Amino acid sequence: MLFNSFDFAIFLPIVFIGYWFLFNKTLKIQNLFILVSSYFFYGCWDWRFLSLILFSTIVDYLIGIGLSRKENITKRKLLLWISILMNLGFLGFFKYYNFFLHNFITAFSFFGKEISANSLDIILPVGISFYTFQTLSYTIDVYKRKLEPIKDFIAFSAFVSFFPQLVAGPIERATNLLPQFQKNRIFKNDLAIDGVKQILWGLFKKVVIADNCAFFCNEIFNNSSSYNGSTLVLGAIFFSFQIYGDFSGYSDIAIGVAKLFGFKLMKNFLYPYFSRDIAEFWRRWHISLTTWFRDYLYIPLGGSRASKGVIVRNVLIVFLVSGFWHGANWTFLFWGGLNGLLFLPLIIQKKNRKYTNDISNSFYFLPSFKEFFSILSTFALVTLCWVFFRAESLTHAFQYLNGIFSDTLFEPPLITFKLGLLVLLIFYMITIEWFGRFSEHPLKNLVKNRNIMFKISFYSLILILTIWFSGKQQDFIYFQF
Helix, strand or coil: CCCCCHHHHHHHHHHHHHHHHHHCCCHHHHHHHHHHHHHHHHHHHHHHHHHHHHHHHHHHHHHHHHHCCCCCHHHHHHHHHHHHHHHHHHHHHHHHHHHHHHHHHHHHHHHHCCCCCCCCCCCCCCCCHHHHHHHHHHHHHHHHCCCCCCCHHHHHHHHCCCCCCCCCCCCCCCCHHEEEEECCCCCHHHHHHHHHHHHHHHHHHHHHHHHHHHHHHHHHHCHHHHHCCCHHHHHHHHHHHHHHHHHHHHHHHHHHHHHHHCCCCCCCCCCCCHHCHHHHHHHCHHHHHHHHHHHHHHHHHHCCCHHHHHHHHHHHHHHHHHHHHHCCCCHHHHHHHHHHHHHHHHHHHCCCCCCCCCCCCCCCCCCCCCHHHHHHHHHHHHHHHHHHCCCCCCHHHHHHHHHHHHCCEEEEECCHHHHHHHHHHHHHHHHHHHHCCCCCCCCHHHHHHCCHHHHHHHHHHHHHHHCCCCCCCCHHHHHHC
């Protein structure tokens, strides 16, 4: 069930009414209703994989109980490793089995030895990369004694399968979300209204920006050899806004829907394309994943409190693993490694936290020339990296970049009315996000002090554009991860 589908438009009000008016007698009944609703939501995609979520839930629940009863460090480590191997084992099988098999066969063929092995027709369960990391955060935090293990199986199951963020995040920490299932929730009108605003903005970014960018991006990338360099640049830029509108749009909808039910999820995007260097970009992009790798991989490896050689190793490991997390393709590994190489000079020179303040805080209307140049150059580097993320193969990516940096780069790009309209819509989105960048999402406070007619006109335009462009439903990009 897609957030941008008619089915979800029916599902959400029904669950909302049931949650607040029919099944609100006790906390356990309310959590049970959320659990059943979440399983129905996921089952609409493929009910067979509900057993996978249930199995993962049961195992990590029991391991959490077991950790609370064990003081022996060896036995505690054993329980932790059972959870890690079980969760990553399922993830590895469904996501990477055929990748490793294919490369294993290719490696032996390179040395003149032929191996016969059949790949499996494996369906990748939607959201497995997300809920796997979410349950892992629980067992790791319980092991580290940062969190008391939960005894309420219904609450824990609802935490694992919470439908707003089940299939594409944010990847919630157990320390943040799980306690919210253990206390009574009261309907707050202000929180619900803010949730609706965030849902509207998320739908706008997905339906109006991402889906329209996808139309041109797919055409240009799939036929890249037929276009000149300037048109290929447009294709790369459109993909940058496609993946941003698609994924941050999903996150906004997920966070907004959670607010309707009295939950507060963590921020997943904080205007990343206004970043002034790569380090700032990665603090603002897919925050739930980058902080997960920071806390559960980078810091345990030694973090930045080590020799420069160890720091280089740690950074590259994290970025390579992050790239591989996105998919079983060498393009993702290369994309992750390339971002790591761009990040390294900043962390080695201890300039990776140069920009931790609000973006252009002293320039409400326009950034300074220096900041504008930094934002533009960072966006250009990120966009070039996205070419590897979007390309079908490394060969395709290098061919695409070769086409960009050819003598056709300064030829006029292919311009159509629809393309020009899309550029205007992107500029409209950038403008709203720039002036609303001081809030969690731009619609939160942007027109707070305006008169009622201005507010109605402002929200109506966004709603009309979203409805106008809501044609064919397109999957969210991160569903494949």
